[in-house]
Amino acid sequence: xxxxxxxxxxxxxxxxxxxxxxxxxxxxxxxxxxxxxxxxxxxxxxxxxxxxxxxxxxxxxxxxxxxxxxxxxxxxxxxxxxxxxxxxxxxxxxxxxxxxxxxxxxxxxxxxxxxxxxxxxxxxxxxxxxxxxxxxxxxxxxxxxxxxxxxxxxxxxxxxxxxxxxxxxxxxxxxxxxxxxxxxxxxxxxxxxxxxxxxxxxxxxxxxxxxxxxxxxxxxxxxxxxxxxxxxxxxxxxxxxxxxxxxxxxxxxxxxxxxxxxxxxxxxxxxxxxxxxxxxxxxxxxxxxxxxxxxxxxxxxxxxxxxxxxxxxxxxxxxxxxxxxxxxxxxxxxxxxxxxxxxxxxxxxxxxxxxxxxxxxxxxxxxxxxxxxxxxxxxxxxxxxxxxxxxxxxxxxxxxxxxxxxxxx
Numbered sequence: 001x002x003x004x005x006x007x008x009x010x011x012x013x014x015x016x017x018x019x020x021x022x023x024x025x026x027x028x029x030x031x032x033x034x035x036x037x038x039x040x041x042x043x044x045x046x047x048x049x050x051x052x053x054x055x056x057x058x059x060x061x062x063x064x065x066x067x068x069x070x071x072x073x074x075x076x077x078x079x080x081x082x083x084x085x086x087x088x089x090x091x092x093x094x095x096x097x098x099x100x101x102x103x104x105x106x107x108x109x110x111x112x113x114x115x116x117x118x119x120x121x122x123x124x125x126x127x128x129x130x131x132x133x134x135x136x137x138x139x140x141x142x143x144x145x146x147x148x149x150x151x152x153x154x155x156x157x158x159x160x161x162x163x164x165x166x167x168x169x170x171x172x173x174x175x176x177x178x179x180x181x182x183x184x185x186x187x188x189x190x191x192x193x194x195x196x197x198x199x200x201x202x203x204x205x206x207x208x209x210x211x212x213x214x215x216x217x218x219x220x221x222x223x224x225x226x227x228x229x230x231x232x233x234x235x236x237x238x239x240x241x242x243x244x245x246x247x248x249x250x251x252x253x254x255x256x257x258x259x260x261x262x263x264x265x266x267x268x269x270x271x272x273x274x275x276x277x278x279x280x281x282x283x284x285x286x287x288x289x290x291x292x293x294x295x296x297x298x299x300x301x302x303x304x305x306x307x308x309x310x311x312x313x314x315x316x317x318x319x320x321x322x323x324x325x326x327x328x329x330x331x332x333x334x335x336x337x338x339x340x341x342x343x344x345x346x347x348x349x350x351x352x353x354x355x356x357x358x359x360x361x362x363x364x365x366x367x368x369x370x371x372x373x374x375x376x377x378x379x380x381x382x383x384x385x386x387x388x389x390x391x392x393x394x395x396x397x398x399x400x401x402x403x404x405x406x407x408x409x
Contacts, residue, residue, distance in 0.1 A: 035133025128402020161353025185346020
């Protein structure tokens, strides 16, 4: 057999990237990714699967499914995973920093001027950003369905997963839909398995991964005990936000009421101040978990201001780091098993179904209120899918059109 026949095809996205390249790519997304965690996954796919070719749809869908199974902000964990695959631990830190910093800084500034900015939360430009999120998620569903649900069986599985997610609209419903997809994949879809393994090229060793998981659980159980022994507000604050980031499935919208139960009854933040920040968090790009920066800055007891913001941001995102770094070194080995690959065929179809359910609610239901909204969303979809317009430009144009429509109508 000739050498050319023995060589396996190169993995898409196998090339390593510089830390600066990772930082710049995620900074652009951090400045323009409006619409919440599901929309972020659409932005990520457009940038890293379609445009930069850093990974293919199979690897991306596997990563999304893995991040749905673990607690914390799903889109941030996907970003950390992409950064880890392309530039190691520095890349993971660069990806998180660049994607998180814009919204964290915006909410920190908002905390210093709540009254001055509160009246702008219902502006037309903000509604335009909600509408463009519909187009972004629709583009992700369109592209992933073509690659991951190319036949009747897998598309039907995606529909079933979507129905499960809509009937059971909680993080447990999402996990159940993925579980159904895995079971169906194992039993019925093994023949459709793609046996070409695409490695994510995670450079981190399993020892480091295991130590990260041990540290995650040590902090989860150790911080409450330490907080009870040592009467330190900083320690109590770190414990509260770390637990919030560790125990919440489903992303930012789920963590907001949990944070309210942590900071309002304790008297750390007034309910009015909390609700003002809740509204502002919907108006900024990037992960909703950066709401922690606002709470840390506006907090009554010290530390507050920028010190409180940094403490709360570090605490709420640390679990996502530890879990992603802990699990990914083992993930490629698991994906090599035939049974796991069969399950992933079904899981990937279920992920498309979850995105389809999210396209309807909350993305569509919160944005499409009038025929003009539908027209704007359709135009944005056409620009993204058929004219290949950069997502950041479509975001800016949609905000301008939303502002113009409010002025005219």
